Amino acid sequence: MARTNPFTFFQQVRAEAAKVVWPTRNETLISTIMVLVMIALASAFFMAADQLISYLVGLVLSIRV
Numbered sequence: 001m002a003r004t005n006p007f008t009f010f011q012q013v014r015a016e017a018a019k020v021v022w023p024t025r026n027e028t029l030i031s032t033i034m035v036l037v038m039i040a041l042a043s044a045f046f047m048a049a050d051q052l053i054s055y056l057v058g059l060v061l062s063i064r065v
Contacts, residue, residue: 023031
């Protein structure tokens, strides 16, 4: 494979960077809110699962807390 000279390389990099489509402010805001909602749901689920497993282990070991 032939080596590309630095000038051509940077031209290609610039051409590829020009193809990038950035999200709008509204898309970014909606995505951020959705991520925060999913974090809250996942946190609640894992807290409930942890409490249930803790209760069951305590029940099996006869150590009620």
